[in-house]
Amino acid sequence: MKVVSFDVDGTLVDHTFVNMFWEREVPKLYAEKHGISFEEAWERVKKSYDEIGDEDIRWYLPSYWFKKFELDIDPREVLEDLKPHVKIFPDALETIEELHGRFEMIIVSNAPSEILDIEIEEIREYFSRVYSCTSQFREVRKNPQTYMRVCREIKVPPSRLVHVGDHYKFDYEVPKKLGINAFLIDRENTIHAHDGNILRDLRELISKL
Numbered sequence: 526m527k528v529v530s531f532d533v534d535g536t537l538v539d540h541t542f543v544n545m546f547w548e549r550e551v552p553k554l555y556a557e558k559h560g561i562s563f564e565e566a567w568e569r570v571k572k573s574y575d576e577i578g579d580e581d582i583r584w585y586l587p588s589y590w591f592k593k594f595e596l597d598i599d600p601r602e603v604l605e606d607l608k609p610h611v612k613i614f615p616d617a618l619e620t621i622e623e624l625h626g627r628f629e630m631i632i633v634s635n636a637p638s639e640i641l642d643i644e645i646e647e648i649r650e651y652f653s654r655v656y657s658c659t660s661q662f663r664e665v666r667k668n669p670q671t672y673m674r675v676c677r678e679i680k681v682p683p684s685r686l687v688h689v690g691d692h693y694k695f696d697y698e699v700p701k702k703l704g705i706n707a708f709l710i711d712r713e714n715t716i717h718a719h720d721g722n723i724l725r726d727l728r729e730l731i732s733k734l
């Protein structure tokens with residue numbers, strides 16, 4: 526049986542929830558804590574994010590930032606309150622409902638567990654395993670080792686793994702090179718190429734498996 530692996534942000538769930546957390550809630554809490562305006566807080570917070578950068582594992586971790594910014598609240602509580610803003614793409618929901626029972630499905634995401642758990646809470650039952658690259662593998666990218674590790678853990682060769690995600694390099698090129706049947710979801714139609722593995726709607730995946 527084939528195993529179908531899904532990225533989360535930009536693939537199953539839109540970016541609203543994550544953006545609200547990092548760009549609205551965190552600066553809001555920072556402003557309250559340090560007695561400054563939201564605008565000033567956002568400027569400082571953004572500068573700090575940029576200084577660490579997305580090549581550094583700390584950039585991904587709510588617990589790191591809450592400690593650094595001296596925010597006296599558990600990030601999980603903040604995330605929990607934002608849960609109503611998690612939006613599963615309708616085509617994604619239809620696709621996983623359709624594939625459920627026919628394929629084993631897993632999740633391979635860069636999001637840290639605190640964020641990932643809330644993003645996928647509504648659809649968790651469809652997936653046999655959930656991997657957070659940052660929390661479980663301490664990796665900031667889905668590099669070849671990440672995919673090989675997933676294959677080993679689920680005990681399937683790359684040729685029987687299907688992966689779909691929205692990042693051209695890390696969800697598409699990298700797994701493809703390993704012999705994984707990779708698909709890119711490009712709902713905005715930004716990539717103009719005649720490539721049957723580039724999907725404009727996730728439901729196109731159903732007939733391609």
Ligand SMILES: [Mg+2]
Nearest residue numbers: 532534535691
């Ligand atoms: Mg993504």
